[in-house]
Amino acid sequence: MVRKYPERITARMTRIIGQDEVFLIRQNTKIKFGSSEAIIGTVFMTNPGSFDFKHTKGWADFKSGKGHSNVLEAEDYADLTTQNLIEVIREGYKHANLGYPDGIVQIFNISNVVQSKGEDVENSHKKVTILIEESDDHELSLIQELVTNNEQKFLEACMSSKFIIMGFVDNVFSENVSALINWSHVISHRLIVAIDKKKRFSHPRRWRTERYLKEFAISEMCRILKNSNH
Template sequence: MRKYPERVTASMFRVYHDNEALLLRHNTSIHFGESTEQMGMVIMTNPGSFELKKTAEWTSYKNGTSEGNTFEVNDYADLTMRNIIKLIKLSFEGHSEPSGILRIYNLSNIRQPLGSKAEIYHYRAKQAISNEALTLLEDPITHSQKSFLEECNKSRFVIMGFVDKVFEEKMRRVMEWSEYIKERRVCAVDNKGRYSHPRRWITEPLLMGKAVESLRAVLQV
């Protein structure tokens, strides 16, 4: 039996810039059980090193050698998502089973493992994509306070965590907007006052503890 059996669904879109395949991940969800209700949401920096190791066609798609530029994901959680799943299970432990859909949003939907290159690749993709498809790269919730608050208000909790010094203007904007839903906001603040990214929570257990404490306070358990 898998330690993290929760299914992950997403849509991928591929564009080319200077003959390099650039991948955009959007419409991403983690599914807890069979419920289709939106349980919560997560806002992070970008999809990072997202991989589909159980999907046979993934490597050729990632390398730009497959046909078709769209790809529908139905796989299991990567490392960052497993950290988020662990947070949710620890927070619900002893009270109820988490049930529903956890929506994943990013300041940019560009897949780029190196945070230092994320903004560069974001703007490369922006040059290659049509204006009509721009929402595949940039979620509306990162550009509109109204869209941000409407989506947050569908969720019982809103988890936030970011890579330091990447998309700083967008990050500050959504953090300011989150003051309006701070009773739903979940974060693990590090010793520099930053909303730590979930990938840090395994190597820094103190931050995982803070995240659990924050989510439990929102859930009132």
């Protein structure tokens, strides 16, 4: 069977086991297009959602807290959000007459704590923060990337990319989102956002059901790629 989204997603998962819950932290998430290892794009979002390693041996045990290792690095296929990103990137390249993208798109989140329910993101982040502060095994940098908390690191990450995509869950980490939006003014010539009817930077997960947002993101991708090749 030919997959509609054959692009591989790589990431590192770390688990922290609380008293009655296993928390997953996802870092180093990358979408791999073609064979090049060069960074071609960067994505900023709220937190990791439903992507996991369901085709990886031992994943079920890992996420349930079984086994000795608390870190798992692997690759798998895209979930809904990354599928939407892949489609926008592919279509943008196609519309700009640049063929198929070749390189790595890196994904950064305001919080690295995995939580698919947007309304529970901040609560899960607080729980993991407490567990880390009470432990000697981890640093807070595990769940908070410097690149989303430091303007200079943010700009350094953006400068290595042809395009930057930003989209966030509504009313979550609002101060962090405001900071990222303010910092992004410097790289506005590379920035791709799908602004909804309430003037918000829509999260890519919405692009499947709200087609006008995806179509706008594709047109912006095309425009920026064309400008970057002049």
